[in-house]
Amino acid sequence: MKYFLLIPCLFALTAIAQDSIPQKNKPSLTINPAFSHQMMEPVQNLRKVNCFLKGKQEKSIVSRQLIIGASLIAIGDYQRSNIDSKFGYLMRHPTSSNQIGNEVTEAVVHSFQLSFSGAVNNWLGAYAEMLYNPEQSFGAGTITDLNRNQIQLRKAFVVFGNLDDFPVYGAIGKMDTPFGQTGSVNPFTNTTMWHAFGGLAYGAQIGFQKWNIDASFMAVQGGAQFRALNTPVGDTTNVPSQVNNFVADINYSLNWGDHSKFIFGGSYMHGSVYSHAFPVNHFDPAVIINPAWTNYARLELGKSWILKGGYAKTLYEWPGTHNPTPPLNIYPAAKVSSLDAGIRYLLKPDNKVAYAFSGEFSNFRAGANGSPWERQNQIILGFSAEFEKSSRLFMEVFRTDGFVPLNWLSGSEPFAPFPPGVTPSERDAFSHGIVIGALITL
DSSP states (O other): OGGGGHHHHHHHHHHHHOOSOOTTSOOEEEOOHHHHHHHHOOSSOOOHHHHHHHHHHTTSSOBTEEEEEEEEEEEEEEEEESSTTOOOOTTSOOOTTSOBTTEEEEEEEEEEEEEEEEESSSSEEEEEEEEEOTTTOOOSSOTTSGGGSOEEEEEEEEEEOOTTTOSEEEEEEEEEOOOSOOOOSSSSOOOHHHHHHOOEEEEEEEEEEETTEEEEEEEEOOSSOSBSBOOOOSSSOOOOOSOOEEEEEEEEEEEETTTEEEEEEEEEESSBSOOOOSSOOTTSOOSSOOOEEEEEEEEEETTTEEEEEEEEEESSOBGGGOOOSTTGGGSOOBOOEEEEEEEEEEESTTSSEEEEEEEEEEEEEOSOTTOTTSEEEEEEEEEEEEETTTEEEEEEEEEEEEEOOSTTTTOOBTTBSSOTTOOSOEEEEEEEEEEEEEEEEO
């Protein structure tokens, strides 16, 4: 009976959605490279629901118009590790089957995206994005294997809201969760913070934007999600079959001048991915609910300078970080944390070609002091040239310290896939390299 109470709400939403846009406007099909870039750009601004709402406010999206976008990232890179097969750089996943010894050299398509954006009227719109990413796919085999060359619906959501008239909005679908500041100042490389806590999930989000306050709450399907979230949904299943997880965020902006502001905020995630028992296997069912929190800040000075930082940590120890088998049993279970700090300088930001210099440090700490899986650090120095606010050429130099793969990080059960008391993690491993590439959005 209680579900029938939703019917009046649906009628109310329908009434609000009948806006003043004349129906004589003809449907249209178009491209908008700058807006499509904002929606598909995979590194710097990851709150895509907010990007969509901003696009509506700036009239990048108008009613009864469908925007089609395409984005391609192609790279050439060289990287070297001091230990064979121990590559800590997370923008691709070399394995013993697609690298030789301790060196990798490649020239490949990193990813391709195809997006569709549109608005029915001033209140109702939708976004969908297809992704092809053999470099970061977790499919079996090498980068030419069909298992790693699949196309997926990466994100798709319906947005209900008109921030010009009302400060509350809603979204439902598959989207990034509003946890912290997981974006980067880099032109290509995601932060380790994003890899550790940047969630992607099925769910429903509601938000508020007014008085320099940006608050959001997202109800999330439980179970093992696409990235960074997991809550128990039964004794033996990892299927996302219950809405029993959530993420909440609030931040405040202090603005001065036309282009300067300071943003600070905090987030809470009810169920992080760090909830498995030993041995750790990413999509296994969770055995506990392990929440996480984060604090973050961002300073923008004019159009040229950006300084950002954040810290995130789980509330409880990750059970799977304790291996009960000697000699690794000397390391107790540990909480998981990540630290991120970055700076970017944009030269000639109003020109058709804007040049950017950036530097960033981020890490992932998952083990007790001295353990092989204690930490993995990443340092990135980057340079890019951005054209028409939609495409960029870039170069990055990177360095990682530590090798901590999520699967089996503290070892595995006997002979599957490692002998007892053995872990693939290596605290003393380090790797470095350079990547050159292009991100083209049409």
